[in-house]
Amino acid sequence: MSDNQFYESLPEVEPGHTFLDSKELVLNMGPQHPSTHGVLRVILKLDGEKVNGLECVIGYLHRGIEKIAESRTWAGFAPFVDRLDYTAAVSNNLGYCMAVEKLVGIEVPKRAQYLRVILTELCRLSSHQIWLGTHVLDIGAVTPLFYAFRDREEILNVFEKYCGARLTTHSFRIGGCRWDVYPAFIKDVLRICDDLLPKIDEYKDLITGNRIWMQRTKNVGCISADDCLAYAITGPVLRGSGVNWDVRKAKPYSSYEDFEFDIPLGVAGDTFDRYLVRIEEMRQSIRIIRQAVAGLPEGPIIARVPKVLKPPAGEVYMSVEAPKGELGYFLVSDGTAQPYRVRVRPPSFINLQALAKMAKGGLVADVVAIIGTLDIVLGEVDR
Amino acid sequence: MEQLKSAYGSGIRDAATYAEQNYLVVDRSICHEVLLSLYDSGFHSLTDLTAVHYPKDELPFEIVWILFSMPTNERVRVKARFADGEDVPTLTDRWVGADWLEREVYDMFGVRFAGHPDLRRILLPDEWVGFPLRKDYGLKQQDTVWVQKNLGIESGQ
Numbered sequence: 001m002s003d004n005q006f007y008e009s010l011p012e013v014e015p016g017h018t019f020l021d022s023k024e025l026v027l028n029m030g031p032q033h034p035s036t037h038g039v040l041r042v043i044l045k046l047d048g049e050k051v052n053g054l055e056c057v058i059g060y061l062h063r064g065i066e067k068i069a070e071s072r073t074w075a076g077f078a079p080f081v082d083r084l085d086y087t088a089a090v091s092n093n094l095g096y097c098m099a100v101e102k103l104v105g106i107e108v109p110k111r112a113q114y115l116r117v118i119l120t121e122l123c124r125l126s127s128h129q130i131w132l133g134t135h136v137l138d139i140g141a142v143t144p145l146f147y148a149f150r151d152r153e154e155i156l157n158v159f160e161k162y163c164g165a166r167l168t169t170h171s172f173r174i175g176g177c178r179w180d181v182y183p184a185f186i187k188d189v190l191r192i193c194d195d196l197l198p199k200i201d202e203y204k205d206l207i208t209g210n211r212i213w214m215q216r217t218k219n220v221g222c223i224s225a226d227d228c229l230a231y232a233i234t235g236p237v238l239r240g241s242g243v244n245w246d247v248r249k250a251k252p253y254s255s256y257e258d259f260e261f262d263i264p265l266g267v268a269g270d271t272f273d274r275y276l277v278r279i280e281e282m283r284q285s286i287r288i289i290r291q292a293v294a295g296l297p298e299g300p301i302i303a304r305v306p307k308v309l310k311p312p313a314g315e316v317y318m319s320v321e322a323p324k325g326e327l328g329y330f331l332v333s334d335g336t337a338q339p340y341r342v343r344v345r346p347p348s349f350i351n352l353q354a355l356a357k358m359a360k361g362g363l364v365a366d367v368v369a370i371i372g373t374l375d376i377v378l379g380e381v382d383r
Numbered sequence: 384m385e386q387l388k389s390a391y392g393s394g395i396r397d398a399a400t401y402a403e404q405n406y407l408v409v410d411r412s413i414c415h416e417v418l419l420s421l422y423d424s425g426f427h428s429l430t431d432l433t434a435v436h437y438p439k440d441e442l443p444f445e446i447v448w449i450l451f452s453m454p455t456n457e458r459v460r461v462k463a464r465f466a467d468g469e470d471v472p473t474l475t476d477r478w479v480g481a482d483w484l485e486r487e488v489y490d491m492f493g494v495r496f497a498g499h500p501d502l503r504r505i506l507l508p509d510e511w512v513g514f515p516l517r518k519d520y521g522l523k524q525q526d527t528v529w530v531q532k533n534l535g536i537e538s539g540q
Binding site: 058059062064066067068070071102103105227229230231232233243245250251314315316317319326328330332340341343345349350353382383 | 401402404427428429430431433435436447449451453456458460478479480482483484491504505506507508515516518520522
């Protein structure tokens, strides 16, 4: 519809009736809006500053990943999953490899499992740093963005030294890991842990007690535990509402049962609590990394996997705790070398669905805060 | 599982475990009832909803619901087969989260959900012709008419 057609289609306004009298204003936000973290379009229905309702328009980044899977081999599809949530490629890779391993029945060597945990937790740290920097920037604080991205660089450097890539790492293979650690890996990882802990305190000092931050996040975008379950919300958003559920604890995978860590919980289920949950999760990740490094066993890093992988006909659903929530893969095999169907359960897509509920009745400025706190990545929403 | 079997008898085609994961294959006529009774027994989270296309079969669309029960930490997959063009009962009356998931299945497979409040395409443009995740839809196939009209290019490739 052209602009002229659009204006003509609007209902005629009575003489003397001005724009300001109207009860509802429809405002289009995105898809090119800096605070939507990608190409999300939100159609807002506003009454003054108040949000009466909203609708998300998604799909601008749809690349048909699930269709592509059906034309690749099982191993050949693995690099594609890195492009779903490109801020946490390692977690995506882990989920896919584990699902295929479950389908075929491969036992991953212990050393590879520990190595996977170290890299996935590093990836969680870097993903949370992006979330922190951009979320706080959306609300108006510029400084923490630079702090977060400065520290994230250290983690990306380790990824680069380990496998050559910084973002879309494709560091795991079906059956284990492709590379063993490089000589200074342990030293680098421990240095990151030591350096990052005081820096997380620094983030907290910069943000937590800040008056503007508190006013913009406390009691903003509240969602109750029951609503979270009804929407099947997972990840820090669910835990921010006080539900103690984390795939790493509920259904441990890749030796997570060997490590001691706590699941931070919120109380009010508002933006501020979700912020505290994620900050604490970063500390817990460091705790897990230290244990995994200390207990890293010797041995092979990859199981014996046939060159041409033909899983038996069957189907599995396997999920991991990605930084955004429960990332699941539902795989269907018909016994050939190509997947019959790959379904990705994207946490961002499912969490985003609750945006309308969380933003309704709030102020238009809070929509920006809520999009930030949901921590979505459009590559994963649209696939 | 046993209770469901005794309650619905032959409507439950199969109740088994594969790779330590429980699944139920139910007849399409009772799938809605079975899902609601699972909800009542604690499966409050609809983790995922998807479909698989088997074009050679008499009932080509298999709809897969993955439910999760937080109190018992259990997951169960419920599957039912539907014919092409047949309506699947919606779950939006019980699980609000089913809304977008059902829209996505409609978008990708063309399976309609009876009773869904707002069944439109979600990832593809509204005017797009064809359902990409059907097996008869080619990998490089696209709605060239739409692409030329809206993007002003010969094709998207």
